[in-house]
């Protein structure tokens with residue numbers, strides 16, 4: 001308790017507000033029913049009180065005058081910007097009515113449920129889709145579902161679980177835990193620790209700094225001289241999209257120089273000889289020609305990683321969008337496996353939800369328990385993409401984004417009539433080829449957008465807009481990392497409701513049997529059972545962690561030796577062979593190459609030399625920065641001040657012959673179109689590459705058609721196609737590898 005009428009509540013921070021996937025603990029101050037401050041909770045084990053600018057600017061987000069505060073219905077044509085305020089009853093009645101009509105007329109699969117990146121575990125969207133009866137839940141617009149899913153799928157196939165570097169995050173004592181060791185070497189691979197890393201699943205960028213203070217040396221693999229590259233022992237300035245070749249060459253060195261962990265390889269891996277044979281073709285010299293990293297640096301990195309005991313490896317989203325993402329990540333997985341760095345202190349530890357708790361029943365058995373066997377069997381039959389891509393069919397339940405778009409356009413093999421769009425601003429950011437998406441979605445019969453602000457997407461395609469609450473406006477639970485955090489409702493803004501409540505209520509109307517709980521809190525308490533806490537108890541203490549040796553097997557180390565990983569309780573990994581599959585039997589079963597390989601990006605100096613001749617720069621997009629989460633926060637004053645303009649970064653020596661000066665407006669042009677940007681010259685860029693920030697739109701400009709807050713001028717995804725997903729189905733959004741040229745905008749065109 002502070003001043004009179006003031007109280008401080010501890011909770012986890014998550015979407016909406018800062019955005020992010022982190023597990024930060026915050027203290028929010030509430031005075032007279034209003035949130036007046038958000039600061040870090042120094043007693044929270046995740047970040048000990050450190051916080052990002054977006055969380056610190058929370059009051060500006062929550063009380064921004066442009067927040068959506070009431071449900072609205074469209075009263076003009078789509079895109080005309082004419083909206084009328086309606087009641088929640090009318091809004092939900094309309095949704096129920098229209099969605100029932102679609103279901104009766106065309107079948108539940110004709111409604112697509114699209115989300116963006118992981119927020120509240122994504123649970124509420126699957127929840128609604130399944131209750132409605134549609135298998136078509138997707139990360140709408142992101143080609144190949146190129147975020148997190150490719151790496152989860154690859155690791156799940158190769159080793160039966162997924163890993164993160166060990167920063168003692170599983171211990172409440174953190175770095176003081178006597179069993180923990182700081183890694184000698186941490187490889188930061190396609191990972192922007194300083195920009196994105198404060199806020200990413202299971203591993204915070206701050207921890208890398210904590211570990212560096214404890215002696216950890218960095219190897220950084222990044223085309224840009226990033227914050228951590230400038231502090232690394234070794235920096236490999238790689239050509240975007242060639243990470244598979246680099247990993248295979250590092251494996252070549254480690255195997256041929258006998259630097260691998262023989263005991264681990266013999267006991268716990270499958271297919272070493274086959275891998276050994278495969279990597280022979282990837283000599284450091286050959287890889288140097290592909291990756292632009294000198295051969296001696298490749299050799300040095302391989303030796304340094306293999307001889308460090310222990311060594312950790314953290315990789316980022318550019319590998320999810322690699323041309324053959326699931327193969328490239330397979331290669332990385334081989335690296336930490338053959339060096340024996342799995343589930344040991346300071347290595348890559350197997351990461352499972354704490355206590356085994358997820359906030360929505362994701363496992364097939366649980367879904368069967370809720371909805372019945374027939375429903376689950378039908379799900380896969382109708383799920384878009386499952387018939388063409390065995391990996392998509394057999395891993396998680398996504399409909400494949402690229403094929404969803406195709407089916408919206410062709411209406412074959414069955415019609416698509418509606419889009420439920422929640423946490424997704426595809427016109428400005430989520431989707432590649434956003435114009436194709438716009439054209440497809442605006443022809444559908446019924447579209448709902450659930451968001452916190454008016455967005456280009458909502459303006460362009462929504463029939464009904466529902467206002468969602470930020471995190472202190474809702475009850476929820478953070479389970480996709482440690483610790484489990486409670487999020488609790490402490491304020492009310494306008495008539496905003498939590499996503500969970502919205503979907504819960506609508507699901508209940510559309511399928512009462514599928515929603516046997518009285519309210520969201522009851523569902524949360526049920527899901528939290530393994531923690532021994534009710535939702536209210538968790539909220540009271542703010543967070544909880546599983547103790548060491550907890551029976552759930554969710555706390556490291558060496559669980560494969562103890563029989564804690566496999567459902568049969570036997571030692572080993574959760575794979576067909578019980579071993580880490582360097583030679584992946586599931587890939588083989590699905591008609592994929594069972595061994596890792598490299599394939600060139602869809603456009604590159606090597607794969608399309610004729611395009612490279614006309615477009616002689618490689619365009620990286622979307623390096624995260626701490627001011628924004630994707631397309632959000634452009635209207636938040638403190639955050640916009642940190643990054644005021646939609647920029648394109650370029651090396652001064654690349655700019656000079658083009659007559660481009662710092663601050664000039666330029667066109668970035670590729671084979672598929674061009675967008676306008678403001679140039680920022682920086683020596684951190686490679687001379688043959690540029691970087692375009694992602695997610696830009698201008699909330700201060702006209703939101704109606706055709707301007708839609710300037711997206712068609714600015715959205716760099718117009719240069720990137722759909723339909724080029726990886727061979728496995730997962731991965732391949734070409735967000736880091738398109739070719740382009742850059743030239744100055746004529747004065748009269750310069751608006752931004």
Ligand SMILES: Nc1nc2c(c(=O)[nH]1)N[C@H]1C(S)=C(S)[C@@H](COP(=O)(O)OP(=O)(O)OC[C@H]3O[C@@H](n4cnc5c(=O)[nH]c(N)nc54)[C@H](O)[C@@H]3O)O[C@H]1N2
Nearest residue numbers: 190191192196240241316317318623624625626629630736
């Ligand atoms: N503040 C903030 N944090 C975020 C987000 C946000 O929007 N804002 N987004 C969240 C989401 S959904 C995600 S997926 C993560 C993504 O975060 P990260 O996984 O860190 O991904 P990026 O920031 O795109 O790129 C990481 C680094 O890879 C480099 N890079 C680009 N292409 C390549 C390549 O082909 N090979 C290699 N080796 N390096 C390459 C870039 O220069 C950059 O320094 O961040 C999450 N965190």
Ligand SMILES: Nc1nc2c(c(=O)[nH]1)N[C@H]1C(S)=C(S)[C@@H](COP(=O)(O)OP(=O)(O)OC[C@H]3O[C@@H](n4cnc5c(=O)[nH]c(N)nc54)[C@H](O)[C@@H]3O)O[C@H]1N2
Nearest residue numbers: 015016116117147423424425429430450468621622630631
């Ligand atoms: N060029 C390029 N494009 C990219 C990327 C890139 O690196 N380069 N990265 C891609 C990646 S990895 C990802 S994951 C996607 C991410 O894409 P998304 O996650 O879809 O991010 P946004 O486009 O910002 O759309 C999110 C929308 O949800 C709203 N929102 C935020 N929190 C909440 C909430 O709690 N409830 C509700 N109802 N709404 C909320 C926001 O206001 C915003 O309008 O973008 C992809 N797009």
Ligand SMILES: [Mo]
Nearest residue numbers: 117147148317
């Ligand atoms: Mo992402």
